[in-house]
Structures are given as C-alpha cells and as structure tokens.
Amino acid sequence: MSAVSVAGLVVRYGRVTAVDGVSFDAHAGEVLALLGPNGAGKTTTVETLEGYRRPDAGRVSVLGLDPIADHAELTRHVGVMLQQGGVYPGIRAREALRLFAAFYHPDHEDPDELLDRVGLASVASSTWRALSGGEQQRLSLALAVVGRPRVAFLDEPTAGVDPGGRQVVRQVVRDLAGAGTAVVLTTHELEEVERVADRVVIVDRGTVVAAGTPAELTSSGAPVEEIRFGAPAGLDTAVLAVALGAAVEEVTPGEYRVDTAPTPAAVAALTAWLAEHDLSLADLRAGRQTLEDVFLRLTGPDSHPGAR
Amino acid sequence: MSTTAVAAQTRVELALTLRRGESVLLTLGIPVVLLVFFSVVDVLPLPTGVTEAVDFLAPGILALAVMSTAMVSLAIATGFERSYGVLKRLGSTPLGRPALLAAKTLAVLAVEALQVVVLVAVATVLGWRPEGSALVAAGAVLLATVGFAGLGLLMAGTLRGEVTLAAANGLYLVLLLLGGMVFPLDRLPAALEAVARLLPAAALSGALDAALSAPPSVAVGPWAVLATWAVVAPALAAWRFRWE
Numbered sequence: 216m217s218a219v220s221v222a223g224l225v226v227r228y229g230r231v232t233a234v235d236g237v238s239f240d241a242h243a244g245e246v247l248a249l250l251g252p253n254g255a256g257k258t259t260t261v262e263t264l265e266g267y268r269r270p271d272a273g274r275v276s277v278l279g280l281d282p283i284a285d286h287a288e289l290t291r292h293v294g295v296m297l298q299q300g301g302v303y304p305g306i307r308a309r310e311a312l313r314l315f316a317a318f319y320h321p322d323h324e325d326p327d328e329l330l331d332r333v334g335l336a337s338v339a340s341s342t343w344r345a346l347s348g349g350e351q352q353r354l355s356l357a358l359a360v361v362g363r364p365r366v367a368f369l370d371e372p373t374a375g376v377d378p379g380g381r382q383v384v385r386q387v388v389r390d391l392a393g394a395g396t397a398v399v400l401t402t403h404e405l406e407e408v409e410r411v412a413d414r415v416v417i418v419d420r421g422t423v424v425a426a427g428t429p430a431e432l433t434s435s436g437a438p439v440e441e442i443r444f445g446a447p448a449g450l451d452t453a454v455l456a457v458a459l460g461a462a463v464e465e466v467t468p469g470e471y472r473v474d475t476a477p478t479p480a481a482v483a484a485l486t487a488w489l490a491e492h493d494l495s496l497a498d499l500r501a502g503r504q505t506l507e508d509v510f511l512r513l514t515g516p517d518s519h520p521g522a523r
Numbered sequence: 524m525s526t527t528a529v530a531a532q533t534r535v536e537l538a539l540t541l542r543r544g545e546s547v548l549l550t551l552g553i554p555v556v557l558l559v560f561f562s563v564v565d566v567l568p569l570p571t572g573v574t575e576a577v578d579f580l581a582p583g584i585l586a587l588a589v590m591s592t593a594m595v596s597l598a599i600a601t602g603f604e605r606s607y608g609v610l611k612r613l614g615s616t617p618l619g620r621p622a623l624l625a626a627k628t629l630a631v632l633a634v635e636a637l638q639v640v641v642l643v644a645v646a647t648v649l650g651w652r653p654e655g656s657a658l659v660a661a662g663a664v665l666l667a668t669v670g671f672a673g674l675g676l677l678m679a680g681t682l683r684g685e686v687t688l689a690a691a692n693g694l695y696l697v698l699l700l701l702g703g704m705v706f707p708l709d710r711l712p713a714a715l716e717a718v719a720r721l722l723p724a725a726a727l728s729g730a731l732d733a734a735l736s737a738p739p740s741v742a743v744g745p746w747a748v749l750a751t752w753a754v755v756a757p758a759l760a761a762w763r764f765r766w767e
Contacts, residue, residue: 265615267767290617301612303604305539317531318616362617 216279218243218366218397219264223273226259233259235421236273241397241414243365246388248412249401252514256421257401258298261368264399265295277366291319294364294396296355298371302343308354309339312361319362326361333357334383348375356387367391369400373407385411405507415506419514432509442473442481445497446489458488469497477501524622532618532626537633540596550591550634555645557705558584562649570707581646581653582731583704585660586667588638590698590724593631593668595691598675601627602687605679610766631668639664655739663730666749670723673756680764698724703732720744723752 217240226234234256241247249257262268263275266282266289275282280289302311312326330336333353338346346354356372372388373381388411392398402408408415409429417425417432425432448468456463461475475481482501489496540546561567562577573579604610613623643653674694678687700706701715702724708716719725726748733742 267611267614287617287619290615290619293615295612295615297608297612299608301608303535303539303609304607305542306535310535310538314531314535315616318525318528318618320525320527358612 217241218278219247219399220276221260221264221273222275224260224263224270224275225272226256226263226268227271233421234263237418237421237423238273239416239423239426241366241399243397244392244395245413246392246398246400246411248408248415249399249418250403250405250408250415250510251401251418252403255403255418255514257418258370260418261370261399261401265293265368291362292365294359294362294367296359296367296369296372298374300343300351300355302351302355302358304344305342307340307342308335308346308350311343311354312357315358315361322363324361324363329357329361332383333387334380349377349380352376353380353383356384360387360391363394364391364396367396367398367400369398371402372400373402373404381407405505405510409506417510417513424513425509429506433504433506440474440476442475442477442485443471443498443500444473444485445470445499446494450494455488459484524619524625525617528618529622529625529629532623533629533633536626536630540600540630540634543600546596546600550588550596550638551641554584554588554591554638554642557587558642558645559649561705562646567705568707568710570709575650577646577649577651579707579732580705581642581651582735583702583728584646585639585642585664586702586724586728586731587699587704588642589635589664589667589727590671590702591695592634592638593671594675595695596634596675597627597631597672598678598691599688601676601679602682602691603684605766606684608767614766628672631672635664635668653735654737655733655735659734659739659741660731663727663734663746663749666746666753667723667727667730670749670752670756673752673758673760674723676760677756677763680760680766698722701725703728721748723749723756726752 219241221240222238224234224237225232237256237260239247249260251257259268263270264277264282266286269283277289278292282289306314309326309330312330316323316326327336330339333356335350335353335357338350343351343354352372352375356369359367359369369388372384376384385407388398388400392413400411412429414428415426415432416423443466446469448465450465450471452463452465452471459473459475459481461473461481464472464474466472473481473485482499486496558577558580561580565576567576569576569579675691678690682690701711701719701722703719704724708719708725711719726745729745730742730749733740733745
C-alpha cells in the first residue's frame with residue numbers, strides 16, 4: 216500500500232482550476248518532490264492531502280485513510296510544514312517544540328535534542344518573531360517532525376533558508392525517510408530536488424508533466440545534440456562557428472551552446488580554439504541534460520504551444 | 524481529549540497572554556486605574572442611594588475586567604492567531620478543536636481569577652467592604668464569560684486580524700459606557716438605558732452589584748440577559764467561525 220496516493224485529483228477555486236487531474240504515489244521511506252513553478256498547484260495538492268481542501272474530483276488517501284473524514288486519526292501520524300509559519304509570534308523556540316511534543320505525548324522526539332539537531336539550540340529562548348526567516352523555517356520543520364510522523368508534508372521547506380540551514384533541512388529530511396517516513400515536499404528549486412529527492416513529480420499549470428527519479432528524467436527524451444560550455448561573455452560566436460563548423464549561440468552572457476553532436480572530436484576542436492585564444496573554460500557539458508534543462512523544457516514558455 | 528495536550532496548551536495560552544504588554548494593560552492596568560481614579564477623584568455621578576464611589580465602582584470594574592479578558596483580549600489574540608495561520612497549523616496536530624477551546628477557557632478563567640484578586644485587594648484598600656455572596660457573584664462571572672467569549676470568538680472567527688482588533692476595542696468602549704461600570708445606568712437617557720440593560724456588560728455589573736450587596740440576591744433581569752447572551756453568542760460563533 217502506498218503511504219500517499221493521489222489519483223485524478225481536481226481542485227477548483229471558483230472558476231479557476233488549480234489542480235487538474237494530478238496522480239502520483241509516495242511510499243514509506245522515500246522522499247518525493249513536487250517540483251514546479253509558482254502557481255503550478257503544488258500547495259493546493261499538498262493541502263488536499265493535509266485535509267484543508269476538498270477534492271472536486273479524483274481520490275486522495277494518506278495511510279489508506281481519507282484526509283478529511285479520518286482527519287483526527289491521521290493527525291497522530293502526519294507531520295505538516297505549512298508554507299507560511301503558522302506559529303504564535305510571541306512563543307519561544309523551545310516552548311513551541313515542547314508544546315507540540317505534548318500534543319503527540321508519549322510518542323515524540325526529545326524537544327531539546329531536536330532543537331539541537333536543527334541548529335536552534337543557541338536561539339532556544341528567542342521568540343518566533345525574533346528568529347530569522349531561515350530559523351523560522353527550521354523550527355517549522357522541527358514542529359512537523361517532533362511527533363515522529365509516518366507521513367510528512369513539507370511545503371517549500373528550504374524557501375528563504377541560507378546554505379548552512381539547507382544542509383540541516385536536507386539532513387532532517389533524509390533522516391526522516393531513513394526512519395521509514397514517506398516525505399512529500401514541494402519546491403521550485405531544482406538544486407534541492409537533485410540533492411534530496413528519490414523521485415520527482417514535475418507539475419505545471421495543475422497537471423503532471425513528468426515523473427520519475429532524477430536520473431530517469433535527465434536521461435529521458437531525445438539524445439542531446441549539443442555541447443554547452445561556459446567562457447568569458449561576449450565571444451565572437453561567428454568566428455567560433457566557422458572554426459567548429461557548427462552554429463554557436465550565447466544563451467546567457469558567458470554561457471554558450473554549440474549545435475553539434477557531442478563527439479570527442481567536436482569537444483577537442485572547441486577546447487583547442489579556446490586554448491588558442493587564451494580563454495578560460497568555466498564549464499563544459501556534452502550530451503547530458505540536467506534536471507534544469509528538463510524542467511525548463513517542460514515548464515518554460517515554449518512548452519505551451521497554445522499559450523501566448 | 525488528552526489532558527497532557529490541554530495542560531500544555533493552557534500553559535502556553537496563559538504565558539503568551541501575560542507576555543503581551545497591551546493585554547496586561549487592558550486586563551489589569553485600565554481597570555485598576557479607573558477604580559483608583561474615580562474612587563479618589565470625586566467627579567463621577569453616583570447611582571441614587573449610593574454614597575461611596577468605590578461601592579458603586581467595585582462591582583462595575585470587576586465586570587469590566589471580565590469583559591476585557593473574556594471578550595476583548597480573547598478576540599484580539601484569537602483573531603491574530605487566525606491571521607497568522609496558527610489555528611490552521613494547530614488543526615493538523617492531534618490537539619483538536621475541543622481541547623483548544625478547553626485550553627482557551629481555562630486560560631481566560633485563570634486570568635480572571637488573577638484580576639479578581641488584584642481588584643478586590645485594591646478596592647478593599649479604597650474602603651470597599653464587600654458583602655453578599657461570592658458564590659452568586661462567581662456564577663454571574665462564569666455565565667458572562669461564556670457570553671463574552673462567544674462575542675469575542677465571533678469577531679475573531681469572521682473578521683481579519685486588524686479589523687478584529689478595532690472592532691473589539693470599539694465594542695469595549697461602547698459596553699464600558701453603557702455597562703453601568705463607571706457611569707450609572709439610571710443617569711442615561713431612558714431609551715439608551717433600555718438598550719443598555721439588554722447588553723451583557725450592564726447585565727454583569729447589575730448581577731454583581733446585587734450579588735455583592737447585603738442581603739445578596741440573584742437579579743432576575745440581568746441573569747436572564749446573561750443567560751441569553753451565553754447561548755446566542757457561542758452558537759453564532761460556532762456557526763460562523765472560519766479557521767483560515
């Protein structure tokens with residue numbers, strides 16, 4: 216049985232369809248990322264699983280139960296991190312964690328130990344409103360996991376978190392999955408997905424546009440007939456194109472695309488030309504797409520032929 | 524309902540209330556200042572038959588204190604908790620709504636107990652000699668607390684946080700003036716007095732005045748008004764309350 220199951224979910228706000236036929240499953244012990252641009256329907260999907268929204272069509276179940284009808288039963292086993300705090304502005308960090316621990320009594324993490332694990336021991340006596348954005352996110356995460364949930368829904372857990380904090384968040388998420396929890400998180404940050412997710416569901420405009428492991432997604436589609444490289448901005452692409460016998464385009468300043476099969480010979484010709492002109496090479500990628508390429512291909516403006 | 528959860532939630536509700544300066548000012552500061560000022564400075568009209576200002580003021584200020592805690596303070600705190608998504612977040616914990624309501628009730632009663640201790644002490648220093656029945660007075664306070672809390676939660680559950688703040692403070696002022704708390708009801712124009720007597724504030728100060736006089740009595744009119752508000756206001760709040 217899947218820990219989380221979504222089948223043909225449709226959610227409308229008035230005349231706007233926020234989620235339009237989304238389906239996916241998440242299993243115990245895995246981290247599933249819902250990836251998509253802002254407004255894609257990620258939060259609506261998660262809030263339906265949390266029991267805050269009623270599906271207009273389709274079925275959702277968590278641990279085999281209905282998020283609304285069986286809400287009271289599910290609260291003991293589901294950890295939730297809302298996109299926006301939801302914590303008393305005047306409560307102290309340790310006080311909040313002890314309060315939430317009491318809700319799950321007696322089966323909960325030790326609040327002080329958990330506070331330490333999310334790196335907030337030094338601000339344990341600070342009130343929520345005195346914490347930085349990143350610290351608030353980490354406290355929110357701690358509040359979501361203090362009850363040892365079997366399923367965790369984390370809405371944008373790394374939004375506004377600094378690099379050090381991100382490491383902490385990733386570690387907590389991986390530990391959670393390691394302990395057998397099914398983790399469903401939303402994000403629009405590709406780097407997070409590549410670092411933390413076992414499986415990715417890419418959502419755009421309320422529908423699933425791709426799903427799979429990060430490796431599956433990056434190896435899907437037609438073979439990539441291009442070489443990408445980074446070099447100083449403003450190279451004479453016309454001259455380089457003549458040298459390589461292929462079209463060259465400066466995609467963004469300092470990032471170039473060569474329209475050729477990524478053969479060793481083509482790469483050699485490119486690097487030789489750069490060496491000859493004494494130019495530094497910042498990055499080189501041949502024949503492999505990143506998750507970012509997949510994401511942009513699937514959700515970028517060009518992916519909607521019907522859209523203006 | 525888990526007693527561990529209710530106890531923890533009550534402790535936090537109470538701690539947060541006492542930590543908010545504006546809430547302490549409203550629930551303790553203003554009642555004490557009004558009680559002392561109008562007992563010492565002889566500017567207030569007194570109801571017919573009363574000679575010492577503190578004898579009129581003490582029951583009225585106790586009523587004001589109950590109103591400020593059960594209605595105003597509760598409304599403002601709950602309204603902002605709703606705006607900040609705190610209620611939404613608590614909704615996904617095992618705490619549950621009945622336990623949250625129980626914790627809020629216990630916290631309100633605890634603050635009221637503190638107010639009674641402080642205000643009775645101050646009034647006694649000012650020469651008040653309460654007679655009558657503390658039990659009847661406590662009954663009136665409990666009944667009024669239910670009604671006031673219903674009104675507070677009705678505002679908190681239907682209006683935005685800032686609007687709740689304004690509405691609760693506005694209602695506080697109106698009920699203070701029409702509540703027989705610092706200004707005797709029988710000095711009001713007849714029509715206004717008739718309206719005032721149907722409001723929970725005047726009903727509570729009237730019920731407390733009757734309960735704390737010798738011999739103590741259960742004032743039927745005020746008790747009927749309090750009972751009506753105690754049924755209607757929470758029912759309206761339960762019906763209209765929106766958690767998000």
